[in-house]
Amino acid sequence: xxxxxIAPEASAEPESGASQILSHYRELSRDAExxxxxxxxxxxxxxxxxxxxxxxRRASAKATKRLDSMAEQMxxxxxxxxxxxxxxxxxxxxxxxxxxxxxDSPQGLLDNMSGLEIMSRQSAADLKSIAATxxxxxxxxxxxxxxxxxxxxxxxxAEKQRGKLQSKQSDLxxxxxxxxxxxxxxxxxxxxxxRGPKYKFDARxxxxxxxxxxxxxxxxxxxIGDPYVWGATGPNQFDCSGLMLWAYKQAHKSLxxxxxxxxxxxxxxxxxxxxxxxxVIYYPDATHVGMYVGDGFVVHASTxxxxxxxxxxxxxxxxxxxxxx
Numbered sequence: 362x363x364x365x366x367i368a369p370e371a372s373a374e375p376e377s378g379a380s381q382i383l384s385h386y387r388e389l390s391r392d393a394e395x396x397x398x399x400x401x402x403x404x405x406x407x408x409x410x411x412x413x414x415x416x417x418r419r420a421s422a423k424a425t426k427r428l429d430s431m432a433e434q435m436x437x438x439x440x441x442x443x444x445x446x447x448x449x450x451x452x453x454x455x456x457x458x459x460x461x462x463x464x465d466s467p468q469g470l471l472d473n474m475s476g477l478e479i480m481s482r483q484s485a486a487d488l489k490s491i492a493a494t495x496x497x498x499x500x501x502x503x504x505x506x507x508x509x510x511x512x513x514x515x516x517x518x519a520e521k522q523r524g525k526l527q528s529k530q531s532d533l534x535x536x537x538x539x540x541x542x543x544x545x546x547x548x549x550x551x552x553x554x555x556r557g558p559k560y561k562f563d564a565r566x567x568x569x570x571x572x573x574x575x576x577x578x579x580x581x582x583x584x585i586g587d588p589y590v591w592g593a594t595g596p597n598q599f600d601c602s603g604l605m606l607w608a609y610k611q612a613h614k615s616l617x618x619x620x621x622x623x624x625x626x627x628x629x630x631x632x633x634x635x636x637x638x639x640x641v642i643y644y645p646d647a648t649h650v651g652m653y654v655g656d657g658f659v660v661h662a663s664t665x666x667x668x669x670x671x672x673x674x675x676x677x678x679x680x681x682x683x684x685x686x
Contacts, residue, residue: 383551386543390664393536395648397591397600400529401619407526410519417515421508428505431498533591537665544666555666560658562671567637567654573686574638576612581605581652581660587669589662599662599669601650605640608652609686616686620650627684639685643678651677 547555564582568575581604590598595607602620609616617623623640624647630639635653643649651661653674660671674680 379548379551382543382546383554386540386547386551386555387664389536389540389543390666391648393533393540393591394601394664395646396529396533396536398602398619398621398648400526400533400592401600401602402621403522403526403529405618405622407519407522410515410522414512414515414519417508417512421505421512424501424505424508428498428501431494431501434494434498537591540665547666552666556670557667557672557676560671560673572638573609573612573614574636577605577608577614578637578652578654578660580611581608581669582654582671584608584669585660585671587662589665589667589669591665601662604660604662604669605650605652614686621647623650623684624682627686630683630685632680632683635683636685639683641674641677641683642681644681645679647681649678653683 562585564585567578567582569579570576584595584597584599584604584607588598589600591600592603593599594603599607602618602623605620605623606616606618617626620642624642627640630636635641637653637655639653641651641653641659643651649661651659651672651674654660654671657674658671659674659677660669661677662669663672663677
C-alpha cells in the first residue's frame with residue numbers, strides 16, 4: 362500500500378489573526394466532537410432504558426393477570442370454607458361418636474364412619490388448597506407490585522436520559538451554528554491547513570479478505586471523501602464512531618455506538634501489534650476513533666469541513682489505545 366504525503370504549497374504567512382481563527386475553529390470542532398459523542402451515548406442510554414420500560418411493563422401486566430387469576434381461585438376456595446362453616450352452624454355432625462350413636466348396625470356404623478372419613482379428608486384438602494392459594498396470591502401480588510414499581514422506575518430513568526439527550530442535542534445545535542459560521546469565514550489557505558496535506562493513497566493495496574476486520578476495512582476506505590456530519594452513521598456521511606459502526610455493520614458485526622464505548626469493548630491491542638480493522642482510540646477522554654488500515658495509517662472521519670480520509674496514525678489525534686473486534 363502506498364500512502365505518501367503531497368507537500369502543500371509553501372507559505373510565508375506569519376502567525377496572525379488568520380491562524381488564530383483556524384485555531385479557534387479547531388477548538389470549536391473538538392468541543393463539538395465531544396458533545397457529539399456525549400449525545401450519541403445519551404441516545405444509546407435512552408434507547409436501552411426505553412427497552413427496559415417495555416420489558417418491565419410487560420412483566421407488570423403479566424404479574425397483574427396472574428394476580429387476577431389467583432384471586433378467582435381464592436374466591437372459589439373461600440366458598441368451600443364458607444359452605445363447611447354453614448354446615449357446622451346448622452348442626453352437622455362430623456365426629457366418630459355421632460356415627461356410633463346414629464348407626465343401627467355394624468355395617469351402618471362402617472358406612473357412616475367411611476363417609477365421615479371422606480368428608481374429613483376433603484375438608485383437610487380444601488383447607489390445604491386454600492392455604493396454598495392464599496400463599497400464591499400473596500406472591501403474585503408481590504410480583505405485580507414489584508414489576509409495577511420497576512416499570513415506574515424505568516420510566517423515570519428513561520425520562521431523565523431523554524432530558525440529557527435533548528440537552529446534548531441543543532448544545533450541539535448551538536455549537537454547529539458557530540462552527541459553520543467560522544468555517545464560512547475561512548480562507549482557502551486556512552481550509553487547506555485545516556484539511557492537512559493530501560496523501561497519495563492506493564486503496565487496491567489494502568489487505569482484502571472475508572474476515573469481519575478486513576471486510577470492515579474495505580467498507581471504511583470505500584467512504585473516503587464522504588462528509589463529516591455530527592451524529593451520522595452513514596451510508597454517505599459520518600461522524601468518527603459512526604464510520605466504525607457502519608463499516609463493521611457491512612461485515613455483519615455490531616459495535617458499540619460511541620468511541621468511549623468502543624474503547625470499553627473489544628480486545629486490547631498493543632500499538633506494535635496493530636492489524637487492519639483494529640480501532641484506534643484518540644485523546645485521553647476517548648472522544649475520537651479511527652480504523653487501522655495498515656502501514657501505519659488509519660481511515661477516519663475527522664471533523665466538520667474535512668471529509669473521510671486516510672492519514673498517518675498520529676495525524677488523527679493523540680493516541681490513546683487500540684481495540685480489536
